[in-house]
Amino acid sequence: MFDYDLKLALRSLRRHIGLSMLMVLAVALGIAVCTITFTVYHAMSTNPIAWKNDRLYAVTIDSWDPEKPADDEQPEMPPEQLTYRDAIALHAADIPERSLVMFKSERVLNPQQPGRTPFYTLVRVTHGDFFPMFETPFLYGSGWDREADAGPEPVIVLSRETNEKAFGGENSVGRTVRLGDNEFRIVGVLDRWEPAPKFYDLNNGSFQEAEDVFIPFMWGETLQLPAVGNTNCWKSEQIESFGDFLNSECVWVQMWAELPDRDTRERYQAFVDNYVRGQKAGGRLPRPLNNRLFNVDEWLDFYKVVKKDNRVLIGIALLFLAVCLVNIIGLLLAKFLNGAALTGLRRALGASRKDVIRQHLTEVVLVGLAGGVLGLLFAVAGLAGIRAIYGDTYDRYEQLTRIDPVVVLVTLGLSLLAGLIAGVYPAWRIGHTSPAVYLKTQ
Amino acid sequence: MELQPIMRALWRNRTGAVLVALQIALALAIVVNSTYIIVQRLEHMGRDPGLDVANLFTVIFAPTGSNFDPEVAMRDDVELLRALPGVVDATRINSIPLSGGGSSTVYYTQPGEKGREALGNYYEVDEHGINTLGVRLVEGRNFDPSIVRRLPDNSSAFVPEVIITRAFAKEMFPDGSAIGQTVYDGLGQPARVVGVLDKMHGAWVDWDKLDNVVLHPVLTSERFAMYLVRAKPGQRDSLMRLAEDKLAAIDNGRIIHKVRSVEELAARSYADDRAMTVYLSVVVGMLLAISALGIFGLAAFNVSTRTKQIGTRRAVGARRFDIVRYFMVENWVITTAGVLVGCVLALVLGYWLSSAFELPRLKLYYLVAGVVVLWAVGLAAALWPARRAARVSPAVATRTV
Numbered sequence: 001m002f003d004y005d006l007k008l009a010l011r012s013l014r015r016h017i018g019l020s021m022l023m024v025l026a027v028a029l030g031i032a033v034c035t036i037t038f039t040v041y042h043a044m045s046t047n048p049i050a051w052k053n054d055r056l057y058a059v060t061i062d063s064w065d066p067e068k069p070a071d072d073e074q075p076e077m078p079p080e081q082l083t084y085r086d087a088i089a090l091h092a093a094d095i096p097e098r099s100l101v102m103f104k105s106e107r108v109l110n111p112q113q114p115g116r117t118p119f120y121t122l123v124r125v126t127h128g129d130f131f132p133m134f135e136t137p138f139l140y141g142s143g144w145d146r147e148a149d150a151g152p153e154p155v156i157v158l159s160r161e162t163n164e165k166a167f168g169g170e171n172s173v174g175r176t177v178r179l180g181d182n183e184f185r186i187v188g189v190l191d192r193w194e195p196a197p198k199f200y201d202l203n204n205g206s207f208q209e210a211e212d213v214f215i216p217f218m219w220g221e222t223l224q225l226p227a228v229g230n231t232n233c234w235k236s237e238q239i240e241s242f243g244d245f246l247n248s249e250c251v252w253v254q255m256w257a258e259l260p261d262r263d264t265r266e267r268y269q270a271f272v273d274n275y276v277r278g279q280k281a282g283g284r285l286p287r288p289l290n291n292r293l294f295n296v297d298e299w300l301d302f303y304k305v306v307k308k309d310n311r312v313l314i315g316i317a318l319l320f321l322a323v324c325l326v327n328i329i330g331l332l333l334a335k336f337l338n339g340a341a342l343t344g345l346r347r348a349l350g351a352s353r354k355d356v357i358r359q360h361l362t363e364v365v366l367v368g369l370a371g372g373v374l375g376l377l378f379a380v381a382g383l384a385g386i387r388a389i390y391g392d393t394y395d396r397y398e399q400l401t402r403i404d405p406v407v408v409l410v411t412l413g414l415s416l417l418a419g420l421i422a423g424v425y426p427a428w429r430i431g432h433t434s435p436a437v438y439l440k441t442q
Numbered sequence: 443m444e445l446q447p448i449m450r451a452l453w454r455n456r457t458g459a460v461l462v463a464l465q466i467a468l469a470l471a472i473v474v475n476s477t478y479i480i481v482q483r484l485e486h487m488g489r490d491p492g493l494d495v496a497n498l499f500t501v502i503f504a505p506t507g508s509n510f511d512p513e514v515a516m517r518d519d520v521e522l523l524r525a526l527p528g529v530v531d532a533t534r535i536n537s538i539p540l541s542g543g544g545s546s547t548v549y550y551t552q553p554g555e556k557g558r559e560a561l562g563n564y565y566e567v568d569e570h571g572i573n574t575l576g577v578r579l580v581e582g583r584n585f586d587p588s589i590v591r592r593l594p595d596n597s598s599a600f601v602p603e604v605i606i607t608r609a610f611a612k613e614m615f616p617d618g619s620a621i622g623q624t625v626y627d628g629l630g631q632p633a634r635v636v637g638v639l640d641k642m643h644g645a646w647v648d649w650d651k652l653d654n655v656v657l658h659p660v661l662t663s664e665r666f667a668m669y670l671v672r673a674k675p676g677q678r679d680s681l682m683r684l685a686e687d688k689l690a691a692i693d694n695g696r697i698i699h700k701v702r703s704v705e706e707l708a709a710r711s712y713a714d715d716r717a718m719t720v721y722l723s724v725v726v727g728m729l730l731a732i733s734a735l736g737i738f739g740l741a742a743f744n745v746s747t748r749t750k751q752i753g754t755r756r757a758v759g760a761r762r763f764d765i766v767r768y769f770m771v772e773n774w775v776i777t778t779a780g781v782l783v784g785c786v787l788a789l790v791l792g793y794w795l796s797s798a799f800e801l802p803r804l805k806l807y808y809l810v811a812g813v814v815v816l817w818a819v820g821l822a823a824a825l826w827p828a829r830r831a832a833r834v835s836p837a838v839a840t841r842t843v
Contacts, residue, residue: 022735029728033728108507110506117697118697120504120697181507181508226665236598239598241597307714308800311798312799313721316472319472320725323465324732326464326468327461327736331739331740429457
């Protein structure tokens with residue numbers, strides 16, 4: 001039965017080959033545009049550490065100007081980062097299972113290997129909890145412990161890429177590298193780790209690469225490392241030294257806490273609020289109490305990782321698909337009605353209404369599937385084109401244009417659905433045409 | 443005109459006609475709104491930045507450690523760059539305009555955070571800054587070399603004089619010339635305005651204060667410094683390689699991290715806008731093609747199913763022109779209906795875009811242009827099938843039983 005339907009469908013499609021190709025092309029273009037748009041949107045809206053969404057919290061307090069909010073567009077929100085002194089004070093709490101404060105810096109790294117020249121690195125200055133909290137994969141060795149944090153001990157973790165540049169990719173744990181003027185002992189080398197979006201620090205773009213090396217947080221103060229992320233200040237303060245800067249109301253430090261359950265979270269929120277109240281009593285932090293713990297999803301939302309443009313594009317892509325569908329419905333209808341005489345004959349010879357509808361739907365499904373496959377090819381080509389044009393210069397396009405199995409499945413499902421939606425009415429219509437009308441005139 | 447029989451025939455086959463009209467309507471809505479977005483983005487990208495973007499490049503370096511003597515090394519580097527053949531000028535600078543990274547601060551017209559205030563994007567340059575950037579000084583003078591100095595690290599020291607853009611001057615000193623006026627930082631430290639620039643864009647291309655730029659006469663500290671070089675027209679790319687090689691050959695305690703053209707940095711800043719423009723243009727192109735093909739396909743199909751009817755009409759005296767006119771009028775009716783519905787859809791979509799995404803409200807002349815284009819596309823697509831219909835021989839009428 002299915003063989004027969006297929007044979008009929010193929011024959012019918014071949015009879016009007018131009019029209020059939022037009023329909024397949026219409027489905028394909030609609031699907032391609034949707035796939036490309038969905039791929040980029042999906043990549044943007046991914047939570048790269050979704051399984052810890054209810055455990056990881058970005059910690060913020062409203063330390064901003066009494067006169068105005070940190071961001072006029074989101075006036076109910078505190079600033080995204082903390083002052084150095086608040087970060088240090090909040091990190092002292094032992095309520096969270098783990099916690100860290102951190103910032104981004106830069107230094108030249110000298111591998112001290114024959115034939116390898118010094119190179120520039122972005123440095124994440126952070127606590128050892130960074131690695132277990134964000135579940136970074138290690139190629140060699142591991143992170144550092146709290147003792148190393150307290151020292152601070154001269155320990156360093158390299159990214160996989162940095163280890164390749166400095167040591168040709170071999171196990172470098174135990175060796176030392178020079179970072180600026182200081183020697184650091186390598187304790188770990190990360191495996192490839194590219195959280196996209198870069199949820200843990202979204203300050204300089206959502207799709208930046210992770211840093212090249214990681215060192216304990218207290219080195220920041222000891223070595224007077226410059227912060228190269230965002231530094232925002234609301235207060236006019238006399239600053240004469242690095243110490244003055246650390247004590248200023250400028251925000252430039254990020255903080256995360258791992259809070260395993262609701263109870264811990266509530267206790268921690270109370271601790272943060274109490275700390276802020278204490279500071280208020282001392283004359284600092286004049287704004288209304290507004291200290292927020294953001295889980296990762298909320299954090300990505302707060303930073304508006306998914307751009308407005310991409311939401312607009314989703315709407316336009318779906319409308320485009322709708323145009324393609326309407327187009328196909330019209331063409332199918334015309335095509336089916338054109339073949340009505342033949343259908344009438346078949347009905348007169350005993351084919352039931354159901355048979356006729358099924359036969360026509362087979363044709364529709366074929367068009368839908370062919371369009372889906374072709375559309376997927378178009379989409380792959382389109383995404384490769386975007387990568388070719390933009391990939392070199394803008395690494396985020398590299399991450400945003402990766403073909404995703406989820407998107408592929410959704411696309412194929414969509415193409416089938418589109419085909420069916422487009423085909424149901426024409427097939428029904430032809431099934432309900434009285435055979436007599438068509439037999440009579442010919 | 444045989445409008446009545448056409449309408450009656452259309453009514454009998456209304457499903458097909460309604461589908462074509464609906465397709466045209468949806469296409470119009472998308473085409474009009476997409477074009478509107480495209481034009482806005484093109485305007486956004488096409489603004490005059492006021493500096494010589496095409497010929498500028500930057501050299502980013504990093505000190506390797508305490509063996510770096512900042513003043514000597516940076517002075518030598520800049521002198522080396524200025525002496526290279528093909529270089530117009532070079533300066534030390536704290537960040538690159540249009541690059542998406544920079545510094546801004548609030549300036550006041552009176553000490554103690556009083557008077558008028560405005561946010562300004564500031565750049566630390568020496569007396570070669572204006573010539574290097576390629577900005578035009580329209581009032582006042584350049585910095586005197588003797589006042590260009592280094593500020594102590596981690597300090598809130600201010601500068602004795604500043605050069606500001608016309609946009610910034612207008613915001614701070616709306617009445618009269620800004621030259622000779624004083625601006626104050628948050629701590630009440632004064633600086634005299636000595637020059638006004640015609641125009642200069644700052645760091646963040648989507649910032650509404652992009653035109654508010656202030657130049658500080660400062661030898662930037664090595665923590666933020668990079669070099670900005672202006673090449674003679676056409677020599678930028680070869681100079682970038684030459685500069686990198688020459689600088690890298692000297693070991694004065696720093697490495698050369700990156701050499702980038704300002705054009706590339708600006709393109710990066712505008713990448714989202716460009717992507718949106720390209721994407722929407724492709725969608726609009728495909729949409730017009732699909733609509734045309736759809737209309738064409740349906741019209742051709744209708745012609746082929748009505749061969750007998752056409753033959754009969756020809757046999758009873760209709761001229762070829764009458765047949766063409768019949769199909770063109772039929773198509774015109776469908777297209778017009780589609781375009782009318784499309785106008786409503788376009789306005790609805792435009793309203794949704796402007797309210798949900800804070801895009802500016804759709805301008806009506808875009809709608810008019812869209813209507814004309816789709817009308818033309820609709821009629822053009824029907825032309826070939828209509829002419830084929832006219833070629834049907836009157837004999838067809840007699841051929842079948």
